[in-house]
Amino acid sequence: MPAHRDEEEDKPCRACSDFKTWTKLQNKSKITTPSKPLPKQAKECPLDKDELGRSTWGFLHSMAAYFPDKPTKVESDNMTKFFNIFAQFYPCEPCALDFQEDIKKHPPKTKSKDELAKWLCERHNIVNVKLDKPVFDCSKVHERWRDGWLDGSCD
Ligand code: FAD
Numbered sequence: 001m002p003a004h005r006d007e008e009e010d011k012p013c014r015a016c017s018d019f020k021t022w023t024k025l026q027n028k029s030k031i032t033t034p035s036k037p038l039p040k041q042a043k044e045c046p047l048d049k050d051e052l053g054r055s056t057w058g059f060l061h062s063m064a065a066y067f068p069d070k071p072t073k074v075e076s077d078n079m080t081k082f083f084n085i086f087a088q089f090y091p092c093e094p095c096a097l098d099f100q101e102d103i104k105k106h107p108p109k110t111k112s113k114d115e116l117a118k119w120l121c122e123r124h125n126i127v128n129v130k131l132d133k134p135v136f137d138c139s140k141v142h143e144r145w146r147d148g149w150l151d152g153s154c155d
Pocket residue numbers: 001049050051052053054055056057058061090094095096098099120121122123124125127128131133135136141144
C-alpha cells in the first residue's frame with residue numbers, strides 16, 4: 001500500500017501504514033543523525049495499520065456474533081447504518097475507501113446474526129485476498145468469534 005500522509009499536518013499516517021513503513025517515513029520526515037537506530041515499537045503507542053485492523057476485525061466480528069437471531073426492524077436498520085458510518089470514519093483512509101466501494105456492491109445483510117456474520121466474514125475475505133492472506137472458512141465464523149473451537153482448545 002502506498003505511504004499515506006495526514007494531509008492536515010503533512011506527516012505520515014500511522015493508521016494507514018504498517019509499523020516498518022511508518023518508522024521509515026517518520027525518520028525521513030525528521031532530521032536525524034544517520035547512525036541513530038530506528039525506534040523500537042514501544043508499549044501504548046498509537047495503532048499502526050495492522051494493529052488497528054486486527055482490533056477492529058475483532059470488534060466487528062464479535063459484534064456480528066452477538067447480534068440477535070431475530071433483530072427488530074430498528075436493530076436491523078441501525079446495524080446497516082452503523083456499517084455505512086463506520087466505512088466513512090475508519091481511520092486508515094485507503095482501507096476505508098476500498099471498504100466503502102465493497103459495501104456499495106455488497107450492502108450489509110442484517111436480517112439475522114448468521115446472515116450478518118457471514119456477510120462480514122466475506123467482506124474480511126475480500127481484504128484477505130487483496131493482501132494475499134489466507135481466505136477464512138466462513139462456516140467456522142461462530143467457532144472463531146463466539147463459541148470457541150469445537151476441539152475444546154478455547155474452553
Ligand atoms: P486480520 O486480517 O486482522 O484478522 C484477525 C483475525 O481474524 C485472524 O487472525 C483470523 O483468526 C480472523 N479472520 C481472518 N479472516 C477472517 C474472516 N474472513 N472472517 C472472520 N474472521 C477472520 N490492510 C491493508 O493493508 N489494506 C487494506 O485495504 C485494509 N483494509 C481494511 C479494511 C477494514 C474494514 C479493516 C477492519 C482492516 C483493513 N486492513 C487493511 C487491515 C487488515 O485487514 C488486517 O487487519 C491487518 O493486515 C492485520 O492482519 P492479521 O494477519 O493480523 O489478521
